[in-house]
Amino acid sequence: MSNLKIGDKAIVFDLPGVDGKRHSLAGYAGKEIVVVIFTCNHCPYARAWEDRFVQIQADYIAKGVQLLAISSNDAVKHPDDGFEKMKERAAEKSFNFPYLYDESQEVAGAYGAQRTPEVFVFDRQRILRYQGTVDDNYEEPAAVKTPYLRQALDAVLAGKSAPTPETAAVGCTIKWK
Amino acid sequence: MVRVSFLYYEDCPSHKLALERLNQVLADEGIDAAVEIVKVETDAQAEQWRFVGSPTILVEGRDIDPPAPSAQFALTCRAYRREDGRISPLPPPELISRSLRAAAGR
Numbered sequence A: 001m002s003n004l005k006i007g008d009k010a011i012v013f014d015l016p017g018v019d020g021k022r023h024s025l026a027g028y029a030g031k032e033i034v035v036v037i038f039t040c041n042h043c044p045y046a047r048a049w050e051d052r053f054v055q056i057q058a059d060y061i062a063k064g065v066q067l068l069a070i071s072s073n074d075a076v077k078h079p080d081d082g083f084e085k086m087k088e089r090a091a092e093k094s095f096n097f098p099y100l101y102d103e104s105q106e107v108a109g110a111y112g113a114q115r116t117p118e119v120f121v122f123d124r125q126r127i128l129r130y131q132g133t134v135d136d137n138y139e140e141p142a143a144v145k146t147p148y149l150r151q152a153l154d155a156v157l158a159g160k161s162a163p164t165p166e167t168a169a170v171g172c173t174i175k176w177k
Numbered sequence B: 001m002v003r004v005s006f007l008y009y010e011d012c013p014s015h016k017l018a019l020e021r022l023n024q025v026l027a028d029e030g031i032d033a034a035v036e037i038v039k040v041e042t043d044a045q046a047e048q049w050r051f052v053g054s055p056t057i058l059v060e061g062r063d064i065d066p067p068a069p070s071a072q073f074a075l076t077c078r079a080y081r082r083e084d085g086r087i088s089p090l091p092p093p094e095l096i097s098r099s100l101r102a103a104a105g106r
Helices: A044-063 A083-092 A106-111 A148-157 B015-029 B043-049 B093-103
Strands: A014-016 A022-024 A033-039 A065-071 A099-101 A118-122 A128-132 B002-008 B033-039 B056-059
Touching: A014 A099, A033 A044, A033 A106, A033 A148, A044 A065, A044 A148, A083 A099, A118 A148, A128 A148, B002 B015, B002 B093, B015 B033, B015 B093, B056 B093
Parallel strands: A033 A065, A065 A099, B002 B033
Antiparallel strands: A014 A022, A033 A118, A118 A128, B002 B056
């Protein structure tokens, strides 16, 4: 269970990105929507969905939607989730959004994120409007019946509520220290 | 009869689908198998079973997708590469089928 409920304000953060810059929530104040995605390198669910993250960012960038991916996993137990490996993954997959390293795990802890990937959609006022999974089929993108994240983005951009504001995140557990 | 071990870690949600997939492949191939289901719960068990992630399927004691020698034994979810190059938390049916057929001498 997330620490944030639908209608709660976003929790601010300021984290290093694989691009060598720091990224804070305040830095994206001009965006209509900010999507915070807790993800990581090693988890097969995160990997199965990451191409869809890239496509979603490409499809919604002109509408003012910004994805921010955060990896919070313990890189000692999971070396593939270390910062240098994150840089490699972002380059390999041509991530078109910042990929941030939450080494202390404070951000994931504050959000109450439990899985990778786990998605939080915040509106213009940075109010939580959707939380959960990406869609209903990690295995086959072509077989998705309910694209929860896209539905939420479309609804919030239209000034409406997400049709399904909360879903269960499907993925690996976050690897805590 | 072919010996199959299905190893899983409860926190990885794909294990039920993976077991269904294994049973479907066994049925499709008409292979008589004794399937042992093992819930891996501790790091010690992961070491003992040489478990590199959930789900893992052993056919006659051999991993259907032998991991790299450097792979760590851990309570984690396992990534499989499909024939189209995409990553999946589920072992591809062809991979399961190949191992079972080889063990059955086909």
